[in-house]
Amino acid sequence: MPEASRFFPFLHWARTYDGAMLSSDLLAAVIVTIMLIPQSLAYAMLAGLPAEVGLYASILPLVAYAIFGTSRTLAVGPVAVVSLMTASAVGQIAAEGTLDYLTAAIVLALLSGGMLVAMGIFRLGFLANFLSHPVISGFITASGLLIAAGQLRHILGVPGGGNTLPEIAMSLSGHLTAINPATLAIGIGVLALLFFARKYLKPLLVAIRVPACLADMMAKAAPILAVAATVALATGLDLGAGGVALVGEIPQGLPAFGVPALSLDLVSALLAPAFLISVVGFVESVSVGQTLAAKRRQRIDPDQELIGLGAANIAAGLSSGYPVTGGFARSVVNFDAGAQTPAAGVFTAIGIALAAMFLTPLLANLPQATLAATIIVAVLTLVDLGAVRRVFAYSKSDFAAMAATIAVTLGWGVELGIVAGVLLSLLLHLYRTSKPHVAIVGQVPGTEHYRNVERHSVLTNPEILSIRVDESLYFANSRFLEDTIAAQVADRPELKHVILMCSAVNAIDASALESLEEINRRLADAGIGFHLSEVKGPVMDRLKGTEFLEHLNGEVHLSQHGAVSEVRSQCQARGRSTMDAASGAQAR
Amino acid sequence: MPEASRFFPFLHWARTYDGAMLSSDLLAAVIVTIMLIPQSLAYAMLAGLPAEVGLYASILPLVAYAIFGTSRTLAVGPVAVVSLMTASAVGQIAAEGTLDYLTAAIVLALLSGGMLVAMGIFRLGFLANFLSHPVISGFITASGLLIAAGQLRHILGVPGGGNTLPEIAMSLSGHLTAINPATLAIGIGVLALLFFARKYLKPLLVAIRVPACLADMMAKAAPILAVAATVALATGLDLGAGGVALVGEIPQGLPAFGVPALSLDLVSALLAPAFLISVVGFVESVSVGQTLAAKRRQRIDPDQELIGLGAANIAAGLSSGYPVTGGFARSVVNFDAGAQTPAAGVFTAIGIALAAMFLTPLLANLPQATLAATIIVAVLTLVDLGAVRRVFAYSKSDFAAMAATIAVTLGWGVELGIVAGVLLSLLLHLYRTSKPHVAIVGQVPGTEHYRNVERHSVLTNPEILSIRVDESLYFANSRFLEDTIAAQVADRPELKHVILMCSAVNAIDASALESLEEINRRLADAGIGFHLSEVKGPVMDRLKGTEFLEHLNGEVHLSQHGAVSEVRSQCQARGRSTMDAASGAQAR
Structure with a gap:
């Protein structure tokens, strides 16, 4: 059974499921369903897909995640950033509104699901580590801005499009004369309502003695209120005839189940975007899952999470949905509403299925401006300028990666943005570690400690160079060490011994080993001894298997002080014997 | 003057140049010239270029390097690997033997020269660090095999071509019936002569009392002997009429000076190959230069070397040459022959110029098989299977990068080979550091030392987790730390404090800082204290500028022991007060 529960994490909780859990999960599911209905329609619109595809992506994927996922409270489904990435990827292949476009989105979900499952099976979750926090944060901020800008056309009631900020701006400015006043009124009204609900509704409700948590839930339900109100308005005033864009007829019923027509x-064409969507979705999801799990001292297994998310995406692809992942806002609501197990997700799926079967006729008159306003309010919370400021203050190189991610995402689209950020952060990391902190050290008088000669007043000896490298030695910095020692040797003609203090060296790769061999060879050619000190256990274990220690024109010492003492006494002995020889010559 | 000598390193030695240096340099130049004449013709053939282009690449580039380079003894000119890379790059653009092919090779030299100079000015020499030793070593071994295989057709006297081992094998096997016996005889004869000279000539000469260094020089002059002998043979027996491929007429005189017709x-199309050639050439050259400089306690300046090599390549491009770099074998000969300053390079250039003016008519009857044999013998020394074995024994991940480089170079050509090697070694490095060595530590009884609980018998406390990370914290491993701590917290319900021992943490980037914030937040949510110990000075300096230390739900301690003692006394105090409260309740 322990084996089975590793692959089917739901076995962990299913056996102890009881009535109390059931009622908690049911309540959470009702609240999340109410939140998810407008969101799933809105994010489908953001992805350029028919509204029902958002609903379909909120049914089976939730069930699949409940079976294979390890987070108890993660709410899976359509999310803003992945919807934007879907629009960008699929938009390069087919025109919005065509069957090809829909097919490509479905195939994208299948591919992304397959990749996530494969990454989980081969334990490749570490690939997500390529996305540094500043890159993700910059990417999400830029995506939020792009999404908000892209929705403006629905608020203004003008045609248009574009995947980058310049394209969107160009498209909008070309249509400013065609603004539809009724659409604009609805858009601004809903925006105002949602901002008000987000900012003031909860305090107001609390002030009139509504319990805090209920007040919070009611504030979060504002979008469904906006949907109901604007549907009523659009129906009553026949706004559709007045040129207000409506969602239109949504097919009633559950999605068909099956594999779309796949062409090679x-x-x-979708492989690269599917990979990017998988990694971004995984990173977003796992960090939400981990944050929530930690609050209840639960754990999630990142490799199994890959399989859970992969299963969810495959389920999306098999049921006419599009790529999904664990969303931040809904997961927090699910958690706060008291969800105990992924069964809450299953109940949410049932709720959305019921909506797909019975509510869709009511939604035909929903203005697109309402959905656009919902999206704008939701994504503006993604824009985190504070993070930009913090990263700028902490690290200029991290900031450079973040700024590049934001600039490229806004200017050239999401795919290039994330790739540029990853490449730049790798480059900067390698640059940083390729010029590690190297200190020439000397003895703190009266102690056995050795410190940087530039920071402390310490004892040194012109015949001995004690040098400490504060970084593991690997290919990117091994040549730097060669250069540094070569420069010292050239500058100090009286030098007899070099002692490399390895207290901060956690690993030595094959390149660094060859560099050490080379340094040893060069020093030997110049008649200089080469010694190591304070080599860590695991590093020493590996060196023992090589010829380096045999070739070493010196010793490995346990401590820097031991090395210096030993070497100094050698120098003195040689000094004496030179003197002896000289005096002997004189005597003769 | 010190400023000027930084940009024109020849000012360092030109002022103290004297007669003794002059005669040393002249002797070295004569020997290198004798060696360089057949090599420059051979490498031009390897690059698919007319023979004279090899001579042209051995005149002005040497002068340019003498002015701008910092190595006293590096011999610049055509080399095997760069010639192969040139053939591969240019072969994708034009057909061998056309004017376009020649133009492309010249433009490649100019581009590569411009890039090297730019890299030198912007101090981008660290880019060469992306090439790990195993990748370079594998690349050079594979290139040597490719070159040798590619020359077989000249030995056999058959037509053919190909940039990869399968292509070459396919091409050869298609022409096996067309072998030219006279060509084959010359090829095998020269091969035998050169192998004999390399292996037995020096010991033989030493045995008949020729001084060792002279014997060495004479052995190295074997190729020029082979050239003279086979020219005589080909002329005497009119082998050209018998179907033996000859070098043919070589234009007499010096190269024209000018910029070729450049099209965008x-x-x-040549940008990417020019970059690869620049980096590979630089790495090869700088490691030779550094090795030789160290033997005389001289130094080279890697950034100025970029400018020196760049100037040499620009000079090559302006005088109808093709890409050059510092070659290993010729530099060693130059050094051993006693070259004192780069003036030896200028004298070599004069020697080659004289050859171009007066010797070329003699070389028309030189069989191509002679040159092919010269190349084969030269490049087989590049094949270093010992290095493959050593890397395999030392590090499986370095070996994986090396094996991939060799396999891709042989199977798909030099450009993909080097790119695959670099990408794989980066990936593997990130993978390694993304799962750093993490040890749970405990107190060695009776001491203040903390060691790995799995390796030593140490004291621990169920309420305190002491954890040491043996790696700098950065984006690739920050999530791993989150996962590790989350798993420990989930497994140890009695946990009250986590102490992160930072003695091996040389840096914390913005991602890792956010992870620490996140860990702190999650631990605080779970009612667990979070402490750091043994944080290094530079790391602490940066943390002080952030909000992390304010948010920290615990303390930063100087030593792990101090942290554990402090935290333990807190736990005990709380334990007592809980007991007090309990006993108070009982008393009431």
Whole structure:
């Protein structure tokens, strides 16, 4: 059974499921369902897909995640950033509104699901580590801005499009004369309502003695209120005839189940975006899951999470949905509403299925401006300028990666943005570690400690160079060490011994080993001894298997002080014997 | 003057140049010239270029390097690996033997020269660090095999071509019936002569009392002997009429000086190969230069070397040459022959110029098989299977990068080979550091030392988790730390404090800082204190500028022991007060 529960994490909680859990999960599911209905329609619109696709992506994927996922409270489904990435990827292949576009989105979900499952099976979750926090944070901020800008056309009631900020701005400015006043009124009204609900509704409700948590839930339900109100308005005033864009007829019922027509061309065109969507979705989801799990001292297993999210995406692809992941806002609501187990997700799925079967006729008159306003309010919370400021203050190189991610995402789209950020952060990391902190050290008088000669007043000896490298030695910095020692040797003609203090060296790779061999060879050619000190256990274990220690023109010492003492006494002995020889010559 | 000598390193030695230096340099130049004449013709053939281009690449570039380079003894000129890379790059753009092919090779030299100079000015020499030793070593071994295989057709006297081992094998096997016996005889004869000279000539000469260094020089002059002998043979027996491929007429005189016709298409097609050639050439050259400089306690300046090599390549491009770099074998000969300053390079250039003016008519009857044999013998020393074995024994991940480089270079050509090697070694490095060595530590009884609980018998406390990370914290491993601590917290319900021992943490980037914030937040939510110990000075300096220390739900301690003692006394105090409260309740 322990094996089975590793692959089917739901076995962990299913056996102890009881009535109290059931009622908690049911309550949470009702609240999340109310929140998810407008969101799923809105994010489908953001992805350029028919509204029902958002609903379909909120049914089976939730069930699949409940079976294979390890977070108890993660709410899976359509999210803003992944919807934007879907629009960008699929938009390069087919025109919005065509069957090809829909097919490509479905194939994207299948591919992304397959990749996530494969990454989970081969334990490749570490690939997500390529995305540094500043890159993700910059990417999400830029995506939020892009999404908000892209929704403006629905608020203004003008045609348009674009995947980058310049394209969107160009498209909008070309249509400013065609603004539809009724649409604009609805858009601004809903925006105002949602901002008000977000900022003031809860305090107001609390002031009139509504319990805090209930007040919070009611504030979060504002979007469904906006949907109901604007549907009523649009129906009553026949706004559709007045040029207000409506969602239109949504097919009633559950999605068809099956595999779309796959062509090799389509699959290969979608491979790269599917990979990016998988990694971004995974990173977003796992950090939400981990934060929530920690609050209740639960754990999630990142490799199994890959399989859980992969299963969810495959389920999305098999049921006419599009890529999904664990969303931040809904997961927090699910958690706060008291969800105990992923069964809450299953109940939410049932709720959305019921909505797909019975509510869709009511939604035909929903103005697109309402959905756009919902999206704008939701994504503006993604824009985190405080993080930009903090990163700028802490690290200029991290900031450079973040700024590049934001600039490239806004200017050239989401795919190039994330790739540029990853490449730049890798480059900067390598640059940083390729010039590690190297200190020439000397003895603190009266102690056995050795410190940087530039920071402390310490004892040194012109015949001995004690040098400490504060970084593991690997290919990117091994040549730097060669250069540094070569420069010292060239500058100090009286030098007899070099002692490399390895207290901060956690690893030595094959390049660094060759560099050490090379340094040893060069020092030997110049008649200089080469010694190591304070080599860590695991590093020493590996060196023992090589010829380096045999070739070493010196010793490995346990401590820097031991090394210096030993070497100094050698120098003195040689000094004496030179003197002896000289005096002997004189005597003769 | 010190400023000027930084940009024109020859000012360092030119002022103290004297007669003794002059005669040393002249002798070295004569020997290198004798060695360089056949090599420059051979490498031009390897690059698919007319023979004279090899001579042209051995005149002005040497002068340019003598002015701008910092190595006293590096011998710049055509080398095997760069010639192969040139053939591969240019072969994708034009057909061998056309004017376009020649133009592309010249433009490649100019581009590569411009890039090297730019890298030198912007101090981008660290880019060469992306090439780990195993990748370079594997690349050079594979290139040597490719070159040798590619020359077989000249030995056999058959047509053919190909940039990869399968292509070459396919091409050869298709022409096996067309072998030219006279060519084959010359090829095998020269091969035998050169192998004999390399292996037995020196001991033989030493045995008949020729001084060792002279014997060495004479052995190295074997290729020029082979050239003279086979020219005589080909002329005497009129082998050209018998189907033996000859070098043919070589234009007599010095190269024309000027810029070739540049088209934007050509430049952009050559950008990527020019970059790869620049980096590979630089790495090869700088390691030779550094090795030789160290033997005489001289130094080279890697950033100025970029400018020196860049100037040499620009000079090559302006005088109808092709990409050059510092070669290993010729530099060693130059050094051993006693070259004192780069003036030896200028004298070598004069020697080659004289050859171009007066010797070329003699070389028309030189069989191509002779040159092919010269190349084969030269490049087989590049094949270093010992290095492959050593890397395999030392590090499986370094070996994986090396094996991939060799396999991709042989199977898909030099450009993909080097790129695959670099990408894989980066990936593997990140993978390694993304799962750093993390030890749970405990107190060695009776001491203040803390060691790995799995390796030593140490004291621990169920309420305190002491954890040591043996790696700098950065984006690739920050999530791993989050996961590790989350798992420990989930497994140890009695946990009250986590102490992170930072003695091996040389840096914390913005991602890791956010992870620490996140860990702190999650631990605080779970009612667990979070402490740091043994934080290094520079790391602490940066943390002080952030809000992390304010948010920290615990303390930063100087030593792990101090942290544990402090935290333990807190736990005991709380334990007592809980007991007090309990006993108070009982008393009431």
